[in-house]
Amino acid sequence: MRFLTKIQLPLVVLTILALGVGLWLVLTAPADYQQGNAVRILYVHVPSAKMALLSYFFVTLVSALYLWRRQETYDILAEAGVAVGAAFTFVTLASGSIWGKPMWGAWWAWDARLTSVLVMLILFMGLMALRNALDDRIKAARATAVLAIIGAVDLPIIHYSVVWWRTLHQPPSFAGPAKQAITGELLPPLLAMSVAFVLLGAALLVLKSREVAARRQWEAVETERLEQIHE
């Protein structure tokens, strides 16, 4: 935790700088000849989708480490990772919908990626709800760690079952712009935003972890104080 306190300020400053540069590149890049200005949404959508997935990997990793090592630090990181991941997942779905309406003519399509990301959002929400609903902290830590791992096993199964379902029934709904190679002028803003989002994810994780750790410490002090009063 002390390490996190040290890197917090440089990380936040770096994030703000990177986001500034990224947004400047996004707004000055030329509009796409097919998608027009809507292509700019993708510079937020694609990095946040990658961060959402990365967050789930991270939560699964620290959950496994928690079950193995039983150190509270891993549980704190898992709780923080869930909150950060939920935020990125929500941004992914929202920005994707806003992009989808003008491009596909629909806010939503039940294809494999959309379905599994939606389930991922429900899983993040479920992880939060489960933690809140269990009073015993050790039990909550174990239950959420196990759930995170089960979810990590389930998400690829969901993805591939929807792929099979869709391909056996009908051709993939949309094989449009996503399949084409990203070239030339689109690349610098996308790269800059990807870097900025990685930094943003790290910064949010650090801030949230410290908040979670502080809240737990405060709760422990409070419990002790109440016990003294009762004595």
Place this chain on the structure above:
Amino acid sequence: MPLLILLRATYRVAWKDVVGDWRRRATLSSMLFFAIAVLVVFQVAFDPDRQEATRLLPGLLWATVLFTSLMGLGRVFQAEEEDGGLEGLLLASVPRGVLFFGKWLGNLLLTVLVELLLLPLTLVLFNVDVWGQLPALIGVLLLGTLGLTGLGVLLAAMTQTARSRETLLALLLLPLTAPLLIAGVQAMAGLLDPSLELGSWMRLLVIFDVVYLALAPWAFGWLVAE
């Protein structure tokens, strides 16, 4: 430990639950009537004619089974929780995975019993004439139920001490069973209409069952560890 002892322990835990449920007569009948209530809801909501009913049948059946299984799963650990029975079970000198399989088997027997009553009832109530396919439909239903109850009992163990645990159980179980629903519905549709794919959906059901029945006992051990 010899396999026989482990099997006997599994059977004892399961039998205790089944006999308990039978004596109270609560779970089985309420699950069955809940299932009928769900069928009524579907009938009123969609009002399908005969042709539509045949097309909708797989989805209707699986949705009803899923909702109904939630009722049974909510009670798997209820008795253990109320009377401190879980501590007693954990004292038994068998691996924790065996206790999981016992609880799972008990819930599986109950759920299968409800399904065996539900399936012909659905065919009657929706006027679908696929009686020739009845054994095959039961087979698909049983295959899916293995994984459904495996995952369900694990989630029930996970949420047993949580506040508003039945809501939480539903929130977690419904999205995680998406592959099972897709495969189960498609496999049943394949049975009813030979022009549709069947084999790969049966394979997906088997994969789901194997993954969860391998993962769940291990995960259960973590949940109840001291």
